[in-house]
Structure formats: C-alpha cells, structure tokens
Amino acid sequence: MSFRNQIQISETKVPKAAIGLLIFVLCFGLFIVGYDQGQLFSLVQGEQAYSDLWVHEFAHDMRHAAGFPCH
Amino acid sequence: MIILDSLSFLVVAVISGAISGTIFGLVNLALVEPYLDRAIGIEVQNAVSAGEEVNPIEHVNYRFWQKGGEVVxxxxxGMSFGALLGIVFVFGRKLIHGSNIKKALVLSGVIWLVIFMIPALKYPANPPTVGDPDTINYRQYLFISFILISGFTALGLSIIYHKINRKSSFKLLAVSVIYTGIIVGAFIAIPPNPDKITAPMDLVNGFRIMSMLTMTIFWVVLGITFGLIWDKLKPHEPTQFKTI
Incomplete structure (x- = not known):
C-alpha cells in the first residue's frame, strides 16, 4: 500500500487598492499632525492661512509630544 | 489563493489606530501637558518682558482649545500609524510565529524602533521655547530625511533578508551590521538641530523622557489593539456564506 502526502500551500493575495488607501491615510495624517504650515487651509483661505496656521496651532501640543519639529 | 478582505483589513488598521491614538492623546494630557504648560508659561513671560500684551483669559481659552486639539x-x-502597521503586518505576519497579537506587537516594536526611537536619538523631542520659527522648514527636512533613511534601509534589508534562502544566524547578523553602519553614517552625515537650547535643562529632559514614554505606550497599545481587532474580524479568512 502506498501513501501520498499532499502539502497545501495557501497564498494570501493583498488587495492593492487597500494598500494604496492606507498609504494615503499614512501620508495625509502625518502631514496634518507633523508638517502642515498653512498649506492645507491655503486651498480655501489663500495666503492668510500661512500666517494663521490653524492646523499647526490645533495640532501644536501633539506635534511637540510626538517629537515633530515645531515653531 | 485567499484574497484578503479589503474592508475588514482597512477597518482593523484605521480603527485600531484611532483607538490607540485617542488613548495616546489622553495619556499625553496627563503626562506631557505639565511640561508643555511650563514651557509655554516661559514663552508668555518672555513675550510680556518684551512689551507684548497678553490677555490671560484669551490665553487660557486658547490653551484649552489646543489641549482638545492634542486629543484630536x-x-x-494614530490612524496614520495604524495604516503603517497594517501595511507592514499584511506583508510581515507570516514571517513571525505565534498569535496575531504577538505578531502585531513585534511588528509595532520594529516600527517604533526604526521610525521613532532611532530618529529620536539624533533629533530628540523639544518643548516649546526651544525651536526657532525661522529654522522650522530646515528642521522638518532634517527630521523627515532621517526617518526616511532609517525606514527605507530597514525595509530594503528585510526584503533582502527574506530573499536569501539560507537559514543561518549569519544572515541576521549581516543585515543588523549593515543597518547599524548606514544609521551611524547618517548620524555623522546629517547636520544636527541648529537651534540652541535656552530653556532650563530639567524642563527639556523631563519633557523628552515623558514624550518617549507616551510614544512607547502608544506603540504597545497599537500592537495589542491591532491584534485583537484582527482576531475579531479575521480579514485573512475566506468569506463564510450562510445558508438561510
């Protein structure tokens, strides 16, 4: 009597769209919290956004606490 | 072939990040805020000494708004870093043995080391009163450059590590030595923070220790939360159809 051993290798396919969306979330979130110097609000507020720095001021304490450069 | 369930996968990454990030913000309110308040108090004193008018009620309201902003x-x-852990987890989970919580914790530990701890040795966190507004763009450029060098070096070496089909401890030693060499090179080559520290050193050091502690707590909480939600939603399992 002979036995045949079968090994099933399961491969998981990673959806590219989900990875793309997560890369967007990563970059956008990091930009808002760590790097925005008025750029985001300048899209609606114009040049004034660069002196108001609303996003910068709102994320100010987290920016310091998480180690991002500030001021 | 199993296709990962995109929606569950996105939910695991983003929700675990949001939960951990909110906890991070609240922990910061308790541990980091006293240092921020003291540093901002020094800034306000300096402004008053320089002849600026500071309305105390407006200042208190403004700080209250900023503290709310810290949690948001x-x-x-958190969602941002949850997304990063999601990407790393989905490619790296089969390389680590054990439960999904253990896998997520190990991978979040690696990310913490590569994109937070090592860059923090070169550019430690600073409280307000330390940064010069005129050098902000330059400092952001230095900081992100160091993170990218550390991150992409680790990514490239991990790909090379798994492409080499030989089981030996030499392989791990070799990639560790190469990573250390590149990071030491970057430490030497990339300029230091140009701003001089004029704030009291007990304030600066206390702030840095608390910042490092809460960031570490964040990555631990993120790893655990991610693993728990992954186990609950199981994005890697084929969809089960129920017969009614």
Missing amino acids: AGTIL
Whole structure:
C-alpha cells in the first residue's frame, strides 16, 4: 500500500487598492499632525492661512509630544 | 489563493489606530501637558518682558482649545500609524510565529524602533521655547530625511533578508551590521538641530523622557489593539456564506 502526502500551500493575495488607501491615510495624517504650515487651509483661505496656521496651532501640543519639529 | 478582505483589513488598521491614538492623546494630557504648560508659561513671560500684551483669559481659552486639539491630533496620528502597521503586518505576519497579537506587537516594536526611537536619538523631542520659527522648514527636512533613511534601509534589508534562502544566524547578523553602519553614517552625515537650547535643562529632559514614554505606550497599545481587532474580524479568512 502506498501513501501520498499532499502539502497545501495557501497564498494570501493583498488587495492593492487597500494598500494604496492606507498609504494615503499614512501620508495625509502625518502631514496634518507633523508638517502642515498653512498649506492645507491655503486651498480655501489663500495666503492668510500661512500666517494663521490653524492646523499647526490645533495640532501644536501633539506635534511637540510626538517629537515633530515645531515653531 | 485567499484574497484578503479589503474592508475588514482597512477597518482593523484605521480603527485600531484611532483607538490607540485617542488613548495616546489622553495619556499625553496627563503626562506631557505639565511640561508643555511650563514651557509655554516661559514663552508668555518672555513675550510680556518684551512689551507684548497678553490677555490671560484669551490665553487660557486658547490653551484649552489646543489641549482638545492634542486629543484630536492623537486620533489622526494614530490612524496614520495604524495604516503603517497594517501595511507592514499584511506583508510581515507570516514571517513571525505565534498569535496575531504577538505578531502585531513585534511588528509595532520594529516600527517604533526604526521610525521613532532611532530618529529620536539624533533629533530628540523639544518643548516649546526651544525651536526657532525661522529654522522650522530646515528642521522638518532634517527630521523627515532621517526617518526616511532609517525606514527605507530597514525595509530594503528585510526584503533582502527574506530573499536569501539560507537559514543561518549569519544572515541576521549581516543585515543588523549593515543597518547599524548606514544609521551611524547618517548620524555623522546629517547636520544636527541648529537651534540652541535656552530653556532650563530639567524642563527639556523631563519633557523628552515623558514624550518617549507616551510614544512607547502608544506603540504597545497599537500592537495589542491591532491584534485583537484582527482576531475579531479575521480579514485573512475566506468569506463564510450562510445558508438561510
């Protein structure tokens, strides 16, 4: 009597769209919290956004606490 | 072939990040805020000494708004880092043995080391009163450059590590030595923070220790939360159809 051993290798396919969306979330979130110097609000507020720095001021304490450069 | 369930996968990454980030913001309110308040108090004193008018009620309201912002920004930053852990987890989970919580914790520990701890040795966190507004763009450029060098070096070496089909401890030693060499090179080559520290050193050091502690707590909480939600939603399992 002979036995045949079968090994099933399961491969998981990673959806590219989900990875793309997560890369967007990563970059956008990091930009808002760590790097925005008025750029985001300048899209609606114009040049004034660069002196108001609303996003910068709102994320100010987290920016310091998480180690991002500030001021 | 099993296709990962995109929606569950996205939910695991973003929700675990949002939960951990909100906790991070709240922990910061308790541990980091006293240092921020003291540093901002020094800034206000300096402004008053320089002849600026500071309305105390407006200042208190403004600080209250910023403290709320810290929690919201924590949630956003958490979602961001949750997304990063999701990407790393989905490619790296089969390389680590054990439960999904253990896998997520190990991978979040690696990310913490590569994109937070090692860059923090070169560019440690600073409280307000330390940064010069005129050098902000330059400092942001230095900081992100160091993170990218550390991150992409680790990514490239991990790909090379798994492409080499030989089981030996030499392989791990070799990639560790190469990573250390590149990071030491970057430490030497990339300029230091140009701003001089004029704030009291007990304030600066206390702030840095608390910042490092809460960031570490964040990555531990993120790893655990991610693993728990992954186990609950099981994005890697084929969809089960129920017969009614």
